[in-house]
Amino acid sequence: MDAALDIAIDAGAMLVVFGPSGAGKTTLLRQIAGLDRPARARIAVGGEVWCDTAAGVWVPPQRRRVGVVFQQPTLFPHLTVGDNIRFGIAGPGRGSGPSPNVAGIAALLGVEALEKRHPRELSGGQAQRVALARALATGPRLLLLDEPFAALDAPTRARLRRDVRALLHATGTPAILVTHDRGEALAIGDLLAVVVEGRVRQTGAIADVFGRPADAEVAASLGVEAVLPARIVGAAAGIVDVAVEGVVLHVAERDPLAPGTQVYACIRAEDVTLETGSAITASTRNHLGATVVSISSEGPIDRVALDCGFPLDALITRRSRDELRLAAGARVTAAVKATSIHLVPRD
Protein backbone atom coordinates (compact mmCIF):
# COMPACT_ATOMS: atom_id res chain seq x y z
CA MET A 1 0.00 0.00 0.00
CA ASP A 2 1.25 3.41 -0.97
CA ALA A 3 0.13 5.53 1.93
CA ALA A 4 1.18 9.14 1.96
CA LEU A 5 -0.74 10.09 5.05
CA ASP A 6 0.28 13.28 6.76
CA ILE A 7 -2.49 14.40 9.03
CA ALA A 8 -2.93 16.11 12.38
CA ILE A 9 -5.39 14.35 14.68
CA ASP A 10 -6.62 16.49 17.57
CA ALA A 11 -6.71 15.08 21.08
CA GLY A 12 -9.76 12.88 21.36
CA ALA A 13 -10.44 12.94 17.63
CA MET A 14 -10.81 9.94 15.33
CA LEU A 15 -9.28 9.45 11.89
CA VAL A 16 -11.10 6.84 9.85
CA VAL A 17 -9.12 5.08 7.13
CA PHE A 18 -11.83 3.99 4.75
CA GLY A 19 -11.39 1.59 1.87
CA PRO A 20 -12.45 -1.77 0.48
CA SER A 21 -11.37 -5.07 2.05
CA GLY A 22 -7.89 -6.07 0.96
CA ALA A 23 -6.73 -2.50 0.32
CA GLY A 24 -3.96 -2.82 2.91
CA LYS A 25 -5.65 -0.89 5.71
CA THR A 26 -4.85 -3.51 8.34
CA THR A 27 -1.21 -3.63 7.21
CA LEU A 28 -1.04 0.14 7.57
CA LEU A 29 -2.27 -0.09 11.18
CA ARG A 30 0.08 -2.96 11.98
CA GLN A 31 3.02 -0.98 10.64
CA ILE A 32 2.06 2.04 12.71
CA ALA A 33 1.83 -0.26 15.76
CA GLY A 34 5.22 -1.78 14.93
CA LEU A 35 3.83 -5.30 14.51
CA ASP A 36 4.78 -5.47 10.84
CA ARG A 37 8.02 -4.12 9.48
CA PRO A 38 7.56 -2.29 6.18
CA ALA A 39 10.13 -2.78 3.42
CA ARG A 40 10.30 0.93 2.70
CA ALA A 41 8.58 3.51 4.85
CA ARG A 42 8.84 6.43 7.21
CA ILE A 43 6.46 6.59 10.13
CA ALA A 44 6.53 9.51 12.54
CA VAL A 45 4.00 10.22 15.24
CA GLY A 46 3.98 13.29 17.42
CA GLY A 47 7.39 14.41 16.15
CA GLU A 48 8.97 11.06 17.03
CA VAL A 49 10.25 8.83 14.22
CA TRP A 50 9.15 5.21 14.74
CA CYS A 51 10.31 3.81 11.46
CA ASP A 52 12.59 5.15 8.77
CA THR A 53 13.90 2.41 6.56
CA ALA A 54 16.22 4.83 4.76
CA ALA A 55 17.88 5.85 8.04
CA GLY A 56 17.61 2.39 9.63
CA VAL A 57 15.36 3.63 12.44
CA TRP A 58 13.03 1.08 14.01
CA VAL A 59 11.23 1.51 17.31
CA PRO A 60 9.81 -1.80 18.63
CA PRO A 61 6.09 -1.92 19.49
CA GLN A 62 6.84 -1.97 23.21
CA ARG A 63 8.27 1.55 23.10
CA ARG A 64 5.66 3.14 20.81
CA ARG A 65 2.93 3.43 23.44
CA VAL A 66 0.05 2.74 21.10
CA GLY A 67 -3.15 1.01 22.08
CA VAL A 68 -4.27 -1.62 19.60
CA VAL A 69 -7.73 -3.17 19.38
CA PHE A 70 -8.27 -5.82 16.74
CA GLN A 71 -11.49 -7.13 15.21
CA GLN A 72 -11.31 -10.03 17.67
CA PRO A 73 -10.83 -9.03 21.34
CA THR A 74 -7.65 -11.19 21.86
CA LEU A 75 -7.93 -11.14 25.64
CA PHE A 76 -5.48 -13.27 27.62
CA PRO A 77 -7.60 -16.35 28.35
CA HIS A 78 -5.72 -17.37 31.50
CA LEU A 79 -6.24 -14.02 33.24
CA THR A 80 -9.31 -12.37 34.77
CA VAL A 81 -10.82 -9.26 33.23
CA GLY A 82 -9.13 -7.13 35.90
CA ASP A 83 -5.71 -8.67 35.24
CA ASN A 84 -6.23 -8.26 31.51
CA ILE A 85 -6.96 -4.55 31.92
CA ARG A 86 -3.94 -4.02 34.19
CA PHE A 87 -1.64 -6.24 32.09
CA GLY A 88 0.41 -3.44 30.55
CA ILE A 89 0.51 -1.06 33.48
CA ALA A 90 3.18 -2.67 35.63
CA GLY A 91 5.42 -3.32 32.64
CA PRO A 92 8.77 -1.61 32.33
CA GLY A 93 9.20 1.21 29.86
CA ARG A 94 5.90 2.73 30.91
CA GLY A 95 7.28 4.90 33.66
CA SER A 96 7.25 8.17 31.76
CA GLY A 97 3.66 7.96 30.56
CA PRO A 98 0.75 9.70 32.23
CA SER A 99 -0.89 7.47 34.81
CA PRO A 100 -4.37 6.84 33.49
CA ASN A 101 -7.48 6.52 35.56
CA VAL A 102 -8.07 2.80 35.17
CA ALA A 103 -11.19 2.71 37.33
CA GLY A 104 -12.62 5.62 35.37
CA ILE A 105 -11.94 3.93 32.05
CA ALA A 106 -13.50 0.68 33.28
CA ALA A 107 -16.55 2.58 34.54
CA LEU A 108 -16.97 4.49 31.28
CA LEU A 109 -16.88 1.22 29.37
CA GLY A 110 -19.18 -0.47 31.90
CA VAL A 111 -16.81 -3.34 32.64
CA GLU A 112 -15.99 -2.70 36.31
CA ALA A 113 -18.51 -5.35 37.42
CA LEU A 114 -16.79 -7.97 35.23
CA GLU A 115 -13.46 -7.62 37.11
CA LYS A 116 -13.38 -11.19 38.45
CA ARG A 117 -14.63 -12.98 35.34
CA HIS A 118 -12.57 -14.86 32.79
CA PRO A 119 -12.68 -13.91 29.09
CA ARG A 120 -14.55 -17.10 28.15
CA GLU A 121 -17.46 -15.92 30.33
CA LEU A 122 -17.92 -12.69 28.37
CA SER A 123 -20.17 -11.85 25.44
CA GLY A 124 -18.56 -10.50 22.26
CA GLY A 125 -19.47 -6.92 23.14
CA GLN A 126 -18.20 -7.23 26.72
CA ALA A 127 -14.93 -8.77 25.53
CA GLN A 128 -14.37 -5.93 23.08
CA ARG A 129 -15.05 -3.41 25.85
CA VAL A 130 -12.44 -5.11 28.03
CA ALA A 131 -9.98 -5.04 25.11
CA LEU A 132 -10.59 -1.29 24.76
CA ALA A 133 -10.14 -0.76 28.49
CA ARG A 134 -6.88 -2.75 28.38
CA ALA A 135 -5.57 -0.68 25.47
CA LEU A 136 -6.47 2.64 27.12
CA ALA A 137 -5.31 1.66 30.62
CA THR A 138 -1.67 2.14 29.64
CA GLY A 139 -2.37 5.72 28.61
CA PRO A 140 -1.44 5.32 24.94
CA ARG A 141 -0.51 8.34 22.88
CA LEU A 142 -2.45 6.88 19.94
CA LEU A 143 -5.24 4.32 19.77
CA LEU A 144 -5.41 2.02 16.72
CA LEU A 145 -8.68 0.25 15.96
CA ASP A 146 -8.92 -2.45 13.29
CA GLU A 147 -12.63 -2.87 12.51
CA PRO A 148 -13.25 -3.38 16.23
CA PHE A 149 -17.03 -3.41 15.91
CA ALA A 150 -17.34 -5.68 12.87
CA ALA A 151 -17.96 -8.87 14.86
CA LEU A 152 -20.72 -7.32 17.00
CA ASP A 153 -24.48 -7.19 16.49
CA ALA A 154 -26.01 -3.87 15.44
CA PRO A 155 -27.37 -2.54 18.79
CA THR A 156 -24.17 -3.51 20.63
CA ARG A 157 -22.12 -1.84 17.90
CA ALA A 158 -24.07 1.42 18.12
CA ARG A 159 -23.73 1.59 21.92
CA LEU A 160 -20.03 0.78 21.82
CA ARG A 161 -19.36 3.42 19.14
CA ARG A 162 -20.99 6.05 21.33
CA ASP A 163 -18.96 4.94 24.35
CA VAL A 164 -15.70 4.92 22.38
CA ARG A 165 -16.26 8.48 21.21
CA ALA A 166 -17.02 9.56 24.78
CA LEU A 167 -13.92 7.76 26.01
CA LEU A 168 -11.62 9.34 23.43
CA HIS A 169 -12.89 12.75 24.41
CA ALA A 170 -12.58 11.98 28.13
CA THR A 171 -8.99 10.72 27.82
CA GLY A 172 -7.94 13.05 25.00
CA THR A 173 -6.54 10.11 23.04
CA PRO A 174 -6.29 10.52 19.28
CA ALA A 175 -7.35 7.42 17.38
CA ILE A 176 -7.11 5.80 13.96
CA LEU A 177 -9.81 3.34 12.92
CA VAL A 178 -9.84 1.32 9.71
CA THR A 179 -13.09 0.12 8.20
CA HIS A 180 -14.77 -0.73 4.92
CA ASP A 181 -18.16 0.27 6.33
CA ARG A 182 -19.09 3.82 5.30
CA GLY A 183 -21.89 3.91 7.90
CA GLU A 184 -19.27 3.26 10.54
CA ALA A 185 -16.98 5.92 9.10
CA LEU A 186 -19.80 8.45 9.26
CA ALA A 187 -20.95 7.45 12.72
CA ILE A 188 -17.59 7.62 14.46
CA GLY A 189 -15.10 9.60 12.38
CA ASP A 190 -13.95 13.18 12.58
CA LEU A 191 -11.37 12.90 9.83
CA LEU A 192 -11.43 10.61 6.83
CA ALA A 193 -8.69 9.12 4.67
CA VAL A 194 -10.01 7.34 1.58
CA VAL A 195 -7.99 4.41 0.24
CA VAL A 196 -8.57 3.49 -3.39
CA GLU A 197 -6.52 0.78 -5.08
CA GLY A 198 -3.91 0.73 -2.35
CA ARG A 199 -3.32 4.46 -2.21
CA VAL A 200 -4.56 7.15 0.13
CA ARG A 201 -6.42 9.38 -2.32
CA GLN A 202 -8.00 12.01 -0.11
CA THR A 203 -7.86 13.10 3.50
CA GLY A 204 -9.81 15.75 5.36
CA ALA A 205 -12.72 16.49 7.66
CA ILE A 206 -15.33 13.82 7.13
CA ALA A 207 -18.10 16.13 5.87
CA ASP A 208 -15.67 17.83 3.47
CA VAL A 209 -14.51 14.54 1.96
CA PHE A 210 -18.05 13.24 1.54
CA GLY A 211 -19.24 16.62 0.31
CA ARG A 212 -16.38 17.24 -2.11
CA PRO A 213 -14.74 14.00 -3.24
CA ALA A 214 -11.43 14.72 -4.94
CA ASP A 215 -12.23 12.64 -8.01
CA ALA A 216 -14.71 10.21 -9.48
CA GLU A 217 -13.01 7.14 -7.99
CA VAL A 218 -13.10 8.56 -4.49
CA ALA A 219 -16.73 9.50 -5.02
CA ALA A 220 -17.51 6.01 -6.26
CA SER A 221 -15.83 4.38 -3.27
CA LEU A 222 -17.70 6.64 -0.88
CA GLY A 223 -21.01 5.74 -2.52
CA VAL A 224 -23.52 7.75 -4.48
CA GLU A 225 -25.17 9.47 -1.54
CA ALA A 226 -25.02 13.12 -0.65
CA VAL A 227 -23.93 13.33 2.99
CA LEU A 228 -25.23 16.51 4.61
CA PRO A 229 -24.43 17.70 8.14
CA ALA A 230 -27.80 18.34 9.76
CA ARG A 231 -29.55 18.87 13.08
CA ILE A 232 -32.86 17.48 14.35
CA VAL A 233 -35.31 20.34 14.89
CA GLY A 234 -38.56 18.53 15.53
CA ALA A 235 -40.20 15.14 15.75
CA ALA A 236 -43.80 13.95 15.57
CA ALA A 237 -45.56 10.71 14.65
CA GLY A 238 -42.64 8.89 13.05
CA ILE A 239 -41.53 11.91 11.05
CA VAL A 240 -38.55 13.97 12.19
CA ASP A 241 -37.66 17.37 10.87
CA VAL A 242 -34.00 18.02 10.18
CA ALA A 243 -32.43 21.32 9.26
CA VAL A 244 -29.74 21.28 6.55
CA GLU A 245 -28.21 24.70 6.05
CA GLY A 246 -31.49 26.24 7.18
CA VAL A 247 -33.65 24.10 4.88
CA VAL A 248 -35.98 21.78 6.76
CA LEU A 249 -36.40 18.23 5.47
CA HIS A 250 -39.01 15.73 6.63
CA VAL A 251 -37.63 12.28 7.27
CA ALA A 252 -39.38 9.04 8.14
CA GLU A 253 -37.35 7.68 11.04
CA ARG A 254 -38.36 4.77 13.18
CA ASP A 255 -35.96 5.48 16.03
CA PRO A 256 -36.86 8.64 17.94
CA LEU A 257 -34.12 11.28 17.83
CA ALA A 258 -34.17 14.16 20.27
CA PRO A 259 -34.27 17.71 18.86
CA GLY A 260 -30.79 19.18 18.80
CA THR A 261 -29.12 15.87 17.86
CA GLN A 262 -26.40 16.26 15.23
CA VAL A 263 -26.85 13.87 12.32
CA TYR A 264 -25.75 13.26 8.76
CA ALA A 265 -28.65 13.23 6.30
CA CYS A 266 -27.82 10.90 3.42
CA ILE A 267 -29.68 11.23 0.11
CA ARG A 268 -29.01 9.07 -2.93
CA ALA A 269 -28.94 10.96 -6.21
CA GLU A 270 -31.29 8.43 -7.84
CA ASP A 271 -33.93 9.19 -5.17
CA VAL A 272 -34.07 12.87 -6.13
CA THR A 273 -36.71 13.68 -8.75
CA LEU A 274 -36.99 17.02 -10.54
CA GLU A 275 -40.13 18.98 -11.37
CA THR A 276 -40.63 22.26 -13.16
CA GLY A 277 -43.59 24.67 -13.13
CA SER A 278 -46.19 24.63 -10.39
CA ALA A 279 -45.97 21.98 -7.72
CA ILE A 280 -48.06 18.94 -8.41
CA THR A 281 -49.91 17.12 -5.66
CA ALA A 282 -48.02 13.96 -4.76
CA SER A 283 -47.11 11.83 -1.77
CA THR A 284 -43.56 13.13 -1.78
CA ARG A 285 -42.88 15.03 1.46
CA ASN A 286 -40.00 17.25 0.47
CA HIS A 287 -40.22 19.82 -2.32
CA LEU A 288 -37.13 22.00 -2.48
CA GLY A 289 -36.63 25.05 -4.61
CA ALA A 290 -33.35 24.56 -6.45
CA THR A 291 -31.10 26.02 -9.10
CA VAL A 292 -29.35 23.79 -11.64
CA VAL A 293 -25.60 24.30 -11.22
CA SER A 294 -24.35 21.96 -13.91
CA ILE A 295 -25.29 18.86 -15.86
CA SER A 296 -22.84 16.10 -16.64
CA SER A 297 -23.41 12.98 -18.65
CA GLU A 298 -22.84 9.52 -17.12
CA GLY A 299 -23.74 7.27 -20.06
CA PRO A 300 -27.48 7.25 -20.66
CA ILE A 301 -27.99 9.02 -17.33
CA ASP A 302 -27.36 12.66 -16.58
CA ARG A 303 -26.13 13.86 -13.22
CA VAL A 304 -27.69 17.20 -12.36
CA ALA A 305 -25.87 19.19 -9.70
CA LEU A 306 -28.32 21.34 -7.75
CA ASP A 307 -28.10 24.15 -5.25
CA CYS A 308 -31.00 23.81 -2.80
CA GLY A 309 -29.30 25.96 -0.17
CA PHE A 310 -27.00 22.93 0.11
CA PRO A 311 -25.45 20.91 -2.71
CA LEU A 312 -27.49 17.95 -3.94
CA ASP A 313 -27.22 15.73 -7.02
CA ALA A 314 -30.07 14.20 -9.01
CA LEU A 315 -29.75 11.38 -11.53
CA ILE A 316 -32.23 11.61 -14.40
CA THR A 317 -32.51 10.09 -17.85
CA ARG A 318 -31.52 12.12 -20.88
CA ARG A 319 -35.12 11.99 -22.06
CA SER A 320 -36.35 13.59 -18.83
CA ARG A 321 -33.73 16.26 -19.20
CA ASP A 322 -34.98 17.05 -22.67
CA GLU A 323 -38.63 17.09 -21.60
CA LEU A 324 -37.87 19.39 -18.66
CA ARG A 325 -35.59 21.49 -20.90
CA LEU A 326 -32.97 21.61 -18.13
CA ALA A 327 -29.89 23.77 -18.40
CA ALA A 328 -27.49 25.36 -15.96
CA GLY A 329 -29.21 28.22 -14.12
CA ALA A 330 -32.74 26.81 -14.53
CA ARG A 331 -35.09 26.94 -11.54
CA VAL A 332 -36.53 23.56 -10.61
CA THR A 333 -38.18 21.81 -7.70
CA ALA A 334 -36.26 18.83 -6.25
CA ALA A 335 -38.51 16.24 -4.66
CA VAL A 336 -37.31 13.68 -2.13
CA LYS A 337 -39.52 11.16 -0.35
CA ALA A 338 -39.34 11.15 3.45
CA THR A 339 -38.47 7.46 3.31
CA SER A 340 -35.50 8.08 0.97
CA ILE A 341 -33.52 10.14 3.46
CA HIS A 342 -31.29 8.16 5.77
CA LEU A 343 -30.07 9.66 9.04
CA VAL A 344 -26.78 8.74 10.74
CA PRO A 345 -26.57 10.08 14.32
CA ARG A 346 -23.28 11.70 15.19
CA ASP A 347 -23.03 10.79 18.87
Next chain:
Amino acid sequence: MDWTALWLSVRLAAATTMVLLIVGVPVAYWIVFSPRRWKFLVEAVVALPLVLPPTVLGFYVLIAIGPLSPVGRAYARLAGHGLPFTFQGLLIASVLYSLPFAVQPFSAEFASVDRRLLEASWSLGVSRLATFRRVVIPLSVRGLVTGIVLSFAHTLGEFGVVLMVGGNLPGTTRTVSISIYDAVQALDYAAAWRTSLLLLVVSFAILAATYALQRSVWIKTRV
Protein backbone atom coordinates in the same frame (compact mmCIF):
# COMPACT_ATOMS: atom_id res chain seq x y z
CA MET B 1 14.00 -56.97 43.04
CA ASP B 2 17.04 -54.78 42.41
CA TRP B 3 16.06 -51.75 44.48
CA THR B 4 19.46 -50.10 44.02
CA ALA B 5 19.03 -50.15 40.24
CA LEU B 6 15.46 -48.88 40.49
CA TRP B 7 16.48 -46.01 42.77
CA LEU B 8 19.33 -45.12 40.42
CA SER B 9 16.96 -45.05 37.44
CA VAL B 10 14.52 -42.78 39.29
CA ARG B 11 17.34 -40.40 40.28
CA LEU B 12 18.68 -40.37 36.74
CA ALA B 13 15.21 -39.76 35.26
CA ALA B 14 14.49 -36.95 37.72
CA ALA B 15 17.84 -35.25 37.10
CA THR B 16 17.48 -35.61 33.33
CA THR B 17 13.98 -34.12 33.44
CA MET B 18 15.21 -31.15 35.51
CA VAL B 19 18.03 -30.45 33.06
CA LEU B 20 15.69 -30.85 30.08
CA LEU B 21 13.24 -28.37 31.57
CA ILE B 22 16.04 -25.81 31.95
CA VAL B 23 17.62 -26.51 28.55
CA GLY B 24 14.52 -27.53 26.58
CA VAL B 25 12.39 -24.43 27.19
CA PRO B 26 14.93 -21.99 25.68
CA VAL B 27 15.65 -24.36 22.79
CA ALA B 28 11.92 -24.73 22.07
CA TYR B 29 11.47 -20.95 22.37
CA TRP B 30 14.26 -20.36 19.87
CA ILE B 31 12.88 -22.95 17.44
CA VAL B 32 9.40 -21.40 17.54
CA PHE B 33 10.18 -17.69 17.62
CA SER B 34 13.51 -17.29 15.83
CA PRO B 35 13.28 -15.74 12.38
CA ARG B 36 16.43 -17.65 11.26
CA ARG B 37 15.96 -19.61 8.06
CA TRP B 38 18.37 -22.39 9.02
CA LYS B 39 16.54 -23.29 12.22
CA PHE B 40 15.22 -26.43 10.51
CA LEU B 41 18.77 -27.78 10.95
CA VAL B 42 18.52 -27.36 14.71
CA GLU B 43 15.10 -29.00 14.67
CA ALA B 44 16.58 -31.96 12.80
CA VAL B 45 19.46 -32.27 15.27
CA VAL B 46 17.02 -32.18 18.21
CA ALA B 47 14.92 -34.93 16.59
CA LEU B 48 17.92 -37.18 15.78
CA PRO B 49 17.62 -39.40 18.90
CA LEU B 50 14.16 -40.43 17.68
CA VAL B 51 15.63 -42.29 14.71
CA LEU B 52 19.26 -42.94 15.64
CA PRO B 53 20.02 -46.34 17.22
CA PRO B 54 20.83 -45.75 20.92
CA THR B 55 24.16 -47.49 20.40
CA VAL B 56 25.18 -44.91 17.78
CA LEU B 57 24.22 -42.01 20.03
CA GLY B 58 25.90 -43.71 22.99
CA PHE B 59 29.04 -44.33 20.96
CA TYR B 60 29.40 -40.67 19.98
CA VAL B 61 28.70 -39.49 23.52
CA LEU B 62 31.31 -41.92 24.83
CA ILE B 63 33.86 -40.53 22.38
CA ALA B 64 32.86 -36.94 23.12
CA ILE B 65 33.23 -37.23 26.89
CA GLY B 66 36.12 -39.67 26.83
CA PRO B 67 39.77 -38.93 27.66
CA LEU B 68 40.60 -38.33 23.98
CA SER B 69 38.24 -35.35 23.61
CA PRO B 70 38.97 -31.83 24.90
CA VAL B 71 35.70 -31.82 26.85
CA GLY B 72 36.51 -35.10 28.54
CA ARG B 73 40.05 -33.99 29.38
CA ALA B 74 38.88 -30.64 30.78
CA TYR B 75 36.31 -32.38 32.95
CA ALA B 76 38.83 -34.93 34.14
CA ARG B 77 41.25 -32.13 35.13
CA LEU B 78 38.54 -30.30 37.10
CA ALA B 79 36.80 -33.27 38.71
CA GLY B 80 39.78 -35.57 39.12
CA HIS B 81 38.10 -38.41 37.24
CA GLY B 82 36.68 -38.98 33.76
CA LEU B 83 33.03 -38.79 32.69
CA PRO B 84 32.53 -42.24 31.16
CA PHE B 85 31.05 -44.85 33.48
CA THR B 86 29.85 -42.20 35.96
CA PHE B 87 26.43 -40.86 36.88
CA GLN B 88 27.32 -37.45 35.39
CA GLY B 89 28.30 -39.02 32.09
CA LEU B 90 25.06 -40.97 32.10
CA LEU B 91 23.16 -37.74 32.75
CA ILE B 92 24.72 -36.01 29.73
CA ALA B 93 23.84 -38.97 27.50
CA SER B 94 20.29 -39.17 28.88
CA VAL B 95 19.68 -35.47 28.31
CA LEU B 96 20.71 -35.79 24.66
CA TYR B 97 18.76 -39.00 24.24
CA SER B 98 15.50 -37.55 25.66
CA LEU B 99 15.90 -34.06 24.16
CA PRO B 100 13.15 -34.48 21.49
CA PHE B 101 10.74 -35.85 24.09
CA ALA B 102 10.92 -32.51 25.92
CA VAL B 103 11.56 -30.01 23.12
CA GLN B 104 8.91 -31.26 20.71
CA PRO B 105 5.91 -31.04 23.08
CA PHE B 106 7.21 -27.69 24.37
CA SER B 107 7.63 -26.15 20.93
CA ALA B 108 4.33 -27.58 19.63
CA GLU B 109 2.52 -25.92 22.52
CA PHE B 110 4.41 -22.62 22.23
CA ALA B 111 3.59 -22.50 18.52
CA SER B 112 -0.10 -23.08 19.16
CA VAL B 113 -0.44 -19.96 21.31
CA ASP B 114 -2.40 -17.39 19.30
CA ARG B 115 0.13 -14.97 17.86
CA ARG B 116 -2.30 -12.09 18.27
CA LEU B 117 -2.05 -12.53 22.03
CA LEU B 118 1.70 -11.95 21.79
CA GLU B 119 1.17 -8.87 19.63
CA ALA B 120 -1.41 -7.55 22.09
CA SER B 121 1.13 -7.99 24.88
CA TRP B 122 3.95 -6.28 22.95
CA SER B 123 1.65 -3.36 22.14
CA LEU B 124 0.90 -3.03 25.85
CA GLY B 125 4.61 -2.36 26.37
CA VAL B 126 5.55 -5.83 27.62
CA SER B 127 8.95 -7.10 26.39
CA ARG B 128 9.32 -10.30 24.37
CA LEU B 129 10.83 -12.18 27.29
CA ALA B 130 8.17 -10.99 29.75
CA THR B 131 5.47 -11.83 27.19
CA PHE B 132 6.91 -15.34 26.98
CA ARG B 133 6.82 -15.65 30.76
CA ARG B 134 3.41 -14.04 31.31
CA VAL B 135 1.48 -15.28 28.26
CA VAL B 136 3.18 -18.18 26.47
CA ILE B 137 4.25 -20.24 29.52
CA PRO B 138 0.87 -20.08 31.33
CA LEU B 139 -0.90 -21.07 28.11
CA SER B 140 1.53 -23.95 27.50
CA VAL B 141 1.04 -25.86 30.77
CA ARG B 142 -0.23 -28.95 28.95
CA GLY B 143 2.76 -29.10 26.64
CA LEU B 144 5.19 -28.54 29.52
CA VAL B 145 3.59 -31.31 31.57
CA THR B 146 3.61 -33.65 28.58
CA GLY B 147 7.28 -32.94 27.86
CA ILE B 148 8.28 -33.44 31.49
CA VAL B 149 6.41 -36.73 31.82
CA LEU B 150 7.66 -38.11 28.50
CA SER B 151 11.26 -37.18 29.36
CA PHE B 152 10.97 -38.88 32.74
CA ALA B 153 9.34 -42.04 31.40
CA HIS B 154 11.71 -42.25 28.43
CA THR B 155 14.81 -41.91 30.63
CA LEU B 156 13.44 -44.48 33.06
CA GLY B 157 13.32 -47.04 30.26
CA GLU B 158 16.53 -46.29 28.34
CA PHE B 159 18.94 -49.16 27.77
CA GLY B 160 21.32 -48.90 24.83
CA VAL B 161 22.75 -45.46 25.58
CA VAL B 162 23.23 -46.33 29.23
CA LEU B 163 25.05 -49.51 28.37
CA MET B 164 27.40 -47.70 25.98
CA VAL B 165 28.19 -44.72 28.20
CA GLY B 166 27.66 -46.02 31.71
CA GLY B 167 28.51 -49.64 31.54
CA ASN B 168 27.15 -51.78 34.34
CA LEU B 169 28.44 -50.60 37.71
CA PRO B 170 26.02 -51.43 40.56
CA GLY B 171 24.80 -48.28 42.35
CA THR B 172 26.51 -45.98 39.84
CA THR B 173 25.41 -46.85 36.33
CA ARG B 174 23.42 -50.07 36.55
CA THR B 175 19.91 -48.81 35.82
CA VAL B 176 16.74 -50.82 36.09
CA SER B 177 16.65 -51.82 32.42
CA ILE B 178 20.21 -53.16 32.64
CA SER B 179 19.38 -55.05 35.79
CA ILE B 180 16.54 -56.75 33.89
CA TYR B 181 18.98 -57.66 31.11
CA ASP B 182 21.40 -59.05 33.69
CA ALA B 183 18.64 -61.07 35.32
CA VAL B 184 17.66 -62.64 32.01
CA GLN B 185 21.31 -63.36 31.19
CA ALA B 186 21.61 -65.11 34.55
CA LEU B 187 18.37 -67.02 33.81
CA ASP B 188 16.77 -65.40 36.88
CA TYR B 189 13.38 -65.10 35.15
CA ALA B 190 11.53 -64.46 38.40
CA ALA B 191 13.55 -61.27 39.05
CA ALA B 192 13.16 -60.19 35.42
CA TRP B 193 9.41 -60.74 35.71
CA ARG B 194 9.07 -58.64 38.85
CA THR B 195 11.15 -55.72 37.64
CA SER B 196 9.66 -55.68 34.15
CA LEU B 197 6.14 -55.73 35.52
CA LEU B 198 6.97 -52.90 37.90
CA LEU B 199 8.41 -50.82 35.05
CA LEU B 200 5.38 -51.55 32.89
CA VAL B 201 2.92 -50.59 35.62
CA VAL B 202 4.81 -47.43 36.61
CA SER B 203 5.15 -46.28 32.98
CA PHE B 204 1.49 -46.94 32.30
CA ALA B 205 0.42 -45.16 35.50
CA ILE B 206 2.50 -42.07 34.69
CA LEU B 207 1.17 -41.80 31.16
CA ALA B 208 -2.43 -42.49 32.18
CA ALA B 209 -2.24 -39.85 34.90
CA THR B 210 -0.85 -37.33 32.42
CA TYR B 211 -3.55 -37.89 29.84
CA ALA B 212 -6.22 -37.79 32.57
CA LEU B 213 -4.82 -34.51 33.87
CA GLN B 214 -4.91 -32.98 30.42
CA ARG B 215 -8.61 -33.65 30.24
CA SER B 216 -9.42 -32.14 33.62
CA VAL B 217 -10.75 -28.64 34.01
CA TRP B 218 -8.07 -26.99 36.12
CA ILE B 219 -5.40 -27.30 33.48
CA LYS B 220 -7.66 -26.11 30.67
CA THR B 221 -6.41 -22.57 30.40
CA ARG B 222 -7.39 -22.11 26.79
CA VAL B 223 -10.78 -20.83 25.74
